Amino acid sequence: MRTLVYCVALTLDGFIAGPDGSDPTGPGGFWSPEQDYLQHLIEEYPETLPGPARAALGVTAEGTRFDTVLEGRRSYEVGLAAGVANAYPHLRHLVFSRTLTESPDPGVELVADDPVATVRELKQLDGKDIWLVGGAELAGALYGEIDRLVVKLSPLTIGSGIPLFGRSAAFAPDLWTLSDHTVLRSGAAFLTYDRRRNAPQSAGD
Template sequence: MRKLVHLVAATLDGFIAAPDASDPSAPGGLLVPTPDYVAHLVATYPETLPGPARAALGVEAEGTHFDTVVEGRGSYDIGLAAGLTDAYPHLRHVVFSRTLGESPDPGVRVVAGDPVATVRELKREEGGKDIWLVGGATLAGVLYDEIDRLVLKLNPVTAGTGIPLFGAGAAFRPAAWRLTDHTVLAGGTAFLTYDRVPGGEPSA
C-alpha cells in the first residue's frame, strides 16, 4: 500500500513557520534553504522542488519517492501569492479546502470533502509511488493517524514560538516511530526519516 509521507522542514523546537504563517523558505524567513540543503534535495527528493526551482536548477528527474502531493489551503496560498497556481506540475496535486471553490489550475484537484477519506483512497491505489504531505500544520493534524512516515528536515534554528508541526486538529494520541534513515549536512540540517511503529506507543 502507498504511504503518506510528511516531509517537512522544522526548527529544533518543532515549528514549521513563524506565527504569521508566512513562507518559511522565503528570503528572511524562518527556514531559508542553504546550498547544501538544496543540493541534497536535488539528489534525493528532486520531486519536492517547486516547478520554477526545478527549471532554474535544470532538474528533470521524476524522483523515486512521490507521484502525488497533498496540501491544505494555507500552504497552497503561499504558492498562489508567488503567482504559482500549480507549484508542482510534475506531480498529481491535491488541495484540501472548503473555501477555495473551483480550482485555479487544471492540474490541481480541489477537494472540499474529508481529507482522511480521500487520503485513504489514494493509499489504496494499486502501484504508483508514495504520497507527499507538504503541509500545513492544520492538515497534518487532521491526517495525524494516516501518516506512515515522517521525514523531518531539522534545521539548526529555534523559533521560540510559531506554527507547530501538527495543528489543533491532532488528537492527543502518542505514537512510536522508528528511525530508519538519517543524513546530517555540513551546514547543520539533519534529514531524519522515521517510520510509524504499527500499533506502537512510546515506551516508558
C-alpha cells in the same frame, strides 16, 4: 500499498512556519538553506522542489519517491499569493479546501471531502508514495494516516510559530522508529521515522 509521507522542514524547537504561516525559505523567510541542503534535495527528493525552483536549478529528474502531493488551503495560498498557482505541476496535486470553489490551475484538484477517507482511497491506488507537504492543520487531521515522517531539520530556533501538527491536533502519543538519517556539514539533518504499528497480542498476553 502506498504510504503517506509527511516530508516537511522543521526548526529545532518544533515549528514548520512562523506565526504568520509564511514560507520559511521563501522571499523574506527566516531560513536560507545552505548549498548542501539544496544539493541533498536535488539528489534524494527532486520531486519535492517546486516547479520554479526546479527550473532555476536545472532539475529535470522525475524522482523515485512520490507521484502525488497533498496540501491544505492555507499552505496552497502561500504559493498562490506569490503568483504560483501550481507549485508541483510534475505531480498529481490535491488541495483540500471547503471554501475554494474553483481551481486557479487545471493541474490542481480541489478536494472538499474528508481528508482521511480520501487518503485511504489514494493508498489503494497503484503508484508511488503520497507526499503530504502541509500545512500543519491538514497534517493534524491526517495524523493517524501518516506512515512516515521525513523531517528536514533546520539548525535554528524561532521561539514561536506553527507546530508540526498544528495548534488544534488531538493528544495522541505514538512511537516512531528512526529508519534513516543524514546529517549535513551545515548542521541541517534529514531524519526519517516510520510509525510503529502495534503488533497483535497473543491470547496469553
